[in-house]
Amino acid sequence: MPDADGGIPVGLATDLDRYLRHLAIERGRSPHTIAAYRRDLSRLLDSLRRAGISDAGTIAPRHLVAFARELREGPAPLAASSVARMLSSVRGFTRFLVDEQRIPVDPAADLIAPKLPDRLPKALTIAQVESLLAATDGDEPGVLRDRALLELLYATGARVSEAVSLNVDDLVGEAGTTDLVRLFGKGSKQRIVPVGSYARAAIDAYLVRSRPVLSVRGRATPALFLGMRGARLSRQNAWLVIRAAAARAQLDVEVSPHSLRHSFATHLLQGGADVRVVQELLGHASVATTQIYTRVTADALRDMYVTAHPRAR
Structure with a gap:
């Protein structure tokens, strides 16, 4: 039966709510x-x-084939x-319905997704990384944070969402150092990643000279990276930091939120x-995901070979 206002049927809406609770509580998916x-x-439910x-x-x-056609x-x-x-x-939703015995057979078992072209990470x-980092030189609190x-993003390969989710206590080096960081990836999976000397120096300068200045502007928070009003830095503002640094560095390439992660791996x-x-450092569940970076490296070697070897063409 549909809702009184003609919206999604009550039974399907309930199934969706149960699935989302399952993802949040049992699978640890982020908001x-x-x-x-x-x-x-x-x-899908509207269709x-x-x-x-x-x-x-x-x-x-x-019904699912029709929905896929509608999307395309x-x-x-x-x-x-x-x-x-x-x-x-x-x-994922229909597998959950089968597991919960809401339906006997998965109607999406043979649903075919469109084939995607190989998209190598850029x-x-x-x-270029050095130019990007050099574009954040300065002593102002915001600049030290940036x-x-x-x-940190380049030193650890962290996703932007992982970086802004860090708390100060996630810096887990020995004897007060910041040479290790605890990152929480997809599904709240934890990994410990080394932090290089340049990142350690930048983080230490931020913690001593910048974070105290920012923290007094807002309520107390354990967040490592703070916005200008003292609250946890948002993912969107972190992206603006990256984009602004790329503009100041006058890079002639597109810079995305994942650019430093891709660069770290490559x-x-x-x-x-x-x-x-590299798989362990990136937090990839499968080495197959990481191996796409080996293709990037092989392509770069091939280009250099073709350019440099007199009998390569």
Whole structure:
């Protein structure tokens, strides 16, 4: 039965709420991830409502095929990457319904996502990273924080979301040093990552000369990186820090929130690091995810070979 206002049927809405609670409590997904799943699956449930589906037990493969077609060919067609992401959300939801015995058979078992072209991560060169970091020189509290944030991102390969989630107590080096950091990745999975000397110096300068100034502007918080009003630095503001530094450095390449993470992995592999060590540092569940960086390195070597060897062409 639909809601009184003609919205998503009550049974399906209840199933969705249970699934999102499962993701939050049992799988440890972040509020940002939960919100993304809610958006994707609310669109699915709206499509099912329009098809006359009011209960999970009546969802058939054809309904999901129609939904996928709607995403690809509807009035506002989505990119293949967005379709693939939404269908991944659908498969997770229907697997949950099977596990909870809400439905006997998974209607998404044979649902095919669009094939995505290989997209190699775009890493900055070492010179570009140095220019980016040099663009945050200064003694002002905000500048010291920005330098510490950027140095940490490049030194550890942390995701921006992981960096802004850090607390001061997550600096876990021995005898008051900051040579290790505890990062919490997807699913709250913890990993310990070394922090290089340049990042250690930047973080120490921030903790001594900047964070105390920022912290008195707001309520007490254990957050490592603070905004100008003393609250935890947001992911969006961290991205603005990166973008502003890239503009000051006048880099002629696009810089994304993941640029320093990609650069961290690529430069380690170029320096001879084992791919499984890089996997551990990045917090990848599978080495296959990390191996895409080996392709970047191989492509760079191939380009250098073709350019430099007289009989390569």
